Amino acid sequence: MKQSDSNELIDKVYVNYFNALLSGQRQACLAIVEELMGHGVPLKSIYLSLFERSMYAVGELWESNSISVAVEHIATAITENAMNLLHPMIFASEHSGRKAVISCVANEYHQIGGKMVADIFELHGWDGYFLGANTPVKDLLHLVGEKKPDVVCFSLTLISNLGVLLDHVDTLSCRFPKMPIIVGGQAFVGGETAFVPPSSSVQLVVSLDALENFIDQNS
Ligand code: B12
Numbered sequence: 317m318k319q320s321d322s323n324e325l326i327d328k329v330y331v332n333y334f335n336a337l338l339s340g341q342r343q344a345c346l347a348i349v350e351e352l353m354g355h356g357v358p359l360k361s362i363y364l365s366l367f368e369r370s371m372y373a374v375g376e377l378w379e380s381n382s383i384s385v386a387v388e389h390i391a392t393a394i395t396e397n398a399m400n401l402l403h404p405m406i407f408a409s410e411h412s413g414r415k416a417v418i419s420c421v422a423n424e425y426h427q428i429g430g431k432m433v434a435d436i437f438e439l440h441g442w443d444g445y446f447l448g449a450n451t452p453v454k455d456l457l458h459l460v461g462e463k464k465p466d467v468v469c470f471s472l473t474l475i476s477n478l479g480v481l482l483d484h485v486d487t488l489s490c491r492f493p494k495m496p497i498i499v500g501g502q503a504f505v506g507g508e509t510a511f512v513p514p515s516s517s518v519q520l521v522v523s524l525d526a527l528e529n530f531i532d533q534n535s
Pocket of ligand 1: 364367368371372374375376378379388392423424425426427428429430432433469470471472473474475476498499500501502521522523524527
């Protein structure tokens with residue numbers, strides 16, 4: 317399906333989806349996602365044009381105190397739930413044995429973007445081990461030693477966590493000197509965070525499109 321067609325289909329349902337999300341109607345949200353899947357809308361379009369777009373909008377309403385924390389929490393839970401609906405698409409592709417470990421740093425509780433990254437790896441036939449929010453670095457090191465991935469990705473939302481990220485990258489690089497590391501996430505969008513990769517094995521990849529380029533080049 318052409319991207320313009322999928323965006324058109326999503327645009328048609330977006331307002332209904334967003335209203336259902338804000339009023340906590342999980343069933344209605346899931347039905348809309350199922351409808352889009354039924355039309356063959358690709359996973360990445362649903363992730364970006366429905367889930368990311370609506371959660372960014374939730375963030376704006378939350379920031380301006382137009383909705384409560386409770387409403388934001390329900391919207392987050394519904395979004396995480398809806399992402400699981402797409403699992404049959406994600407795991408349908410043949411797996412190549414390539415592996416990626418994806419994690420949020422300690423004190424980073426925003427995990428939806430990182431989960432999307434893990435799902436994109438799976439969609440392209442990699443095993444995407446997603447560690448979720450607030451992962452202590454010692455546990456990350458342990459898992460990396462066990463799984464021996466081809467790449468480790470960090471997702472960062474809060475600029476205030478940049479120091480923690482740099483510490484994690486440093487610790488990981490000391491223990492696994494040749495391990496390719498990708499950092500990405502909202503903290504780096506718009507050039508707000510000056511990130512200078514500390515070594516040639518570390519790179520900044522902020523979008524799912526750029527991630528797909530990385531996967532293509534390394535598959
Ligand atoms: C849900 C949410 C929460 C939830 C998160 C729960 C969860 N399960 O994830 C909770 C309640 C925990 C939370 C807490 C806080 N939050 Co909050 N949160 C949000 C909200 C509304 C949505 C986040 C989200 O899911 N976005 C959708 C995903 C898909 O977007 P994404 O993360 O950007 O990911 C995309 C890309 O960045 C990329 N990507 C992400 N990671 C990576 C990694 C790689 C390697 C690659 C290639 C790509 C990539 O891929 C994704 C698809 O494009 C945002 C609003 C927003 N603008 O996002 C605020 C927001 C991020 N939160 C904010 C704030 C301030 C906080 C708190 C500090 C609030 C507080 N006072 O307590 C705390 C901090 C907690 C912590 N220590 O982490 C601010 C951040 C402002 C800033 N710029 O620093 C925002 C922007 C809200 C706002 N407008 O003010 N939050």
